Amino acid sequence: MFAQRPSFRFLATGALVSILTFTFLIFGTSSSRNAASRYILKTNRPGSSSQAHCAQDTSPTLSNSSWEFIAERDALNHGLSDEQCRIAFPKLFVEVDKSVSLKQEAQITYKDLDSREVEDGMVRAVIDKGQLCIVEYAPMPVTASRGRATLNSLHRALMAFPERHLLPSIEFIFTTEDFANDPTGRGPVWAYSKRDADDSVWLMPDFGYWAWPEVPIGPYHEVRRRIAAIDDGETATDGTYSPGLQFQDKKKQLVWRGSLATNPGIRSKLLKSAQGRSWASVRVIDWDDENDIRFNLLPIEDHCRYMFLAHTEGRSFSGRGKYLLNCRSVVISHPLTWREAHHAALIASGPDANYVQVEADFSDLPRKVDFLIDNPQVAQRIAENAVRTFRDRYLTPAAESCYWRYLVRQYASVLDFEPVLFATGRDGKVTPRGMPFETWLLMH
Template identity: 25%
Template sequence: MYTFVLGDNRFQLTSILSTRNTNKSTKATTNIPKTLIKIPLNCTTLNSNTTQTCPSNYPTKFEPAITSSETCPDYFRWIHRDLKVWQKTGITRETLERARPNAHFRLVIKSGKLYVHQYDKAFQTRDVFTIWGILQLLRMYPGQVPDLELLFLCHDRPAIWKRDFNKNRKDSWPPPPLFHYCGHRDAYDIVFPDWSFWGWPEVNIKEWNKLSVALKEGNKRVKWEDRVPYAYWKGNPFVSPIRGDLMRCNFSDKYDPMVRLYAQDWSREIQVGFKGSNLEDQCTHRYKIYIEGNAWSVSEKYILSCDSMTLLIKPEFYDFFIRSMVPMKHYWPIRPNNKCGDLKFAVEWGNNNTEKAQAIGRQGSEYMMKNLEMNYVYDYMLYVLQGYGKLMKLNVTVPENATEVCSETMACPITDGGLIRQCMDDSLVMSPSIKSACDLPKPYGDYDLKKLHKKLQSAERKAEKWTDAYWNSRGQK
């Protein structure tokens, strides 16, 4: 049993797997300045009378040896839009506190130190690895995150819905700022990278740096043309009606549905040590299906990374990177209310247009590998927090019930060699970045957004037109 002390509450997690992989991946260190500062974990030898404390010698300034000359990926342009609702009013203490009923924890950054006041236990280790990720950001860019207070929601669905707030009512405007893993066109939640970028130990998912390398290797095992010419999906069909509805596409006495759908039994996987759930072993089909669960699904980035043409059932929710991906370039769009027919046609089309289908799969995978490197994830976090910090119209204070948290207080007490510590060790930022963050692109203007939406809708209509023509020709539409 692990106990993470976060504020007044003790977050307890039962270890589900004690084995760990001790093989460390190595990275080339050429061209790294000799003055590079190393900040490994400084673990105190603990006994019954001692507790792990935070070191006092963390770097406090960021002085990059290399100035960035690259522009951040396009999805960074959404940061301004996500924060725009508070641009005129700023965020006062009263505005912030109205988000409190929906938050799992309050996070305070003051003078480069991080403090947490936990209100509620999140599912599994979502809160733990979200906080861990922000700690790594502070290690990567010391002194660059301004003093701020934020409230974070760790559930699947957004909580700050537009219908509940009216610009003409002072008692409900502006809406309270709440950080969350996904957004919705009808919600104000501030989108932030999800916990799994630093690992999801409960289901044996590695941190993203390590997993993306494994996925690249997995892609090489089976050439696209030699992959199974069907659409593949494996997951929990019981978390939402839309997934349950997807499973009916698996069976037909009229024609081959061209899909292969499998229910994931996580209890069984835990018992057998996750032998059948390695994501890098699932890049064996030409087509992979993405479908939301209770809301957006963590599986999105893994499915899009497989070189397979992703058949993306049009989502209702979005994460921070998907909004700049383009249908028919990075994935094939599938209508939620016509899943079975759309999926079958997409596979038929792909098998008859293999070069085009392979190109869509490759472009989607390249987007993920190039635009979702961890340095970009950290840069995105940095710009969101910097933009959010500028909106603060309150004195940032550390609550009495908050506790200072650092990498040492989170990782050092875990000594059983389990997957939680493994994920932390693998994702630990060992030194400040040697270069500055990428250059933030200009935000979308109204005209830019209108043009983008028109482009996305045109691509979706093309797929719909081809699909409808296919079924009309068979008298089955």
């Protein structure tokens, strides 16, 4: 009898280890029961999904094997199918694919995500069954409109998609600052721009695709309409037609308006290179001086009245870049350090060039502008390429929504967990982690 007791103790110990191992596999490494109830590890079980969701929907699937993107018909369609998105925008998803490739060996865990503190200007959210829920919303003393714009754009991309209920469940954090701090060991974060070395940063569309009231720039679709009216003409509500501005009739000048403070190293060199040139309309704006703003501020669409548009980065990316690329004008830029979603479609040389790249110190700017003025057919070809590439394709509202959904899917592909929105406590009470976006919006 006594000889059997060690065996009994061994079995009891083994059972305890098994229970602990099972708990670890289900809930992860967090020692807090509250933290563990926020997610489940993914399994290979068919139909595995989050334990809770905001809502469900079903829609039919269409075959698009012979479909092609037509800007006049499809540019404002936020609900293109996956196949249509791939056909229309083959270069749009390069940066997301890069981020995925970095996580093939070590997927993102809940602990990784939780290591990224939600600091001022940041949002933590869940997408479950295509529904957006806000988990944490940090103070945004300067960037509040960016946060609301980004969430509205993401929500629009989800709601426009008939098969949103089939989208994977994810939990993510994004920042509304110009860039994300990316020290070693920090968890994943979505941001408007990134450098090549920012391995934990995932690119998302910037807030301007909704609106940018501080500048002021209105709704993106309305800005695009005003830009197209300058370039292509417009028919008024009374039926009268106002012709557009022909490329060769645009002002043969390089235009730029902005502050030196956000990037003095780059922008001061632009000013120096353009100083005293007859083709330069380059002016600094003092955003603290109302008179200076009144005399020097140029509405974004009026940039399109100029033949050449200078583009410079600011603290990170420059939000004006996508607006300039909507113009039938020649964008001239220094080499870009900060990546945006559409940058894979930029071409700087050859017959398909859609912008002109100059040296970082703008030393070759005079020579290249003089060449373009002396060779107007080259300048016009570049401008036309920009319209075809960006205004009529990669910078359309349709492309933005396609990008959002691709980001959701690919980010999910490297998560080893699925979020849980409703946790049941020891007392049996169900506690929601997040607030449905529709409710959150009415409270902010």
